[in-house]
Amino acid sequence: MKTLKLWMLTLVFTASASIGFAQDGKKGQEVKFKTSAVCGMCKATLEKGLAYEKGVEKASLDVNSKVLTVTFNGQKTSVEKLKKAVNELGYDADDAPATPRAYERLDECCKKDAVH
Structure with a gap:
């Protein structure tokens, strides 16, 4: 009886661990974009x-x-959605340019040609 309980417990644990790994398979992905950000205000934005x-x-x-x-x-x-979000905040993301309207709304210090 103890062997059966141990076997069942092992089976349940293995099944739940497998399901957990399948669900987490896409979490924690990371991407890096080269941006046109120039200052601390850009960082916050x-x-x-x-x-x-x-x-x-x-x-x-x-x-x-x-x-x-x-x-x-x-x-x-x-x-692609993340890159578009960066563009819509007014910044370039790699080769994708900022949305012109969003770029125009940036503070002057955050624009690419601003003197720092």
Whole structure:
């Protein structure tokens, strides 16, 4: 009887672990974009703006290198959607240019040609 209980417990644990891994398979994906961000205000705008995007777990901009690192759930969003979100915040993302209207709404210090 103890062997049967142990076997059942092992079976339940293995099945639940397998289901957990299958569901988490796309969580924690990471993508990096080279952006046109130039200052601390850009950092705040990008990190806060991406926090509202579905599936984003974390966004962090390194202002010196202009690289935005986004950790996300691939079951809820995609790299293309994230790139579009960056563009709609007014910033370039790799080869995708910022949306002109969003770029115009940026503060002067956040524009690519601003003197810092």
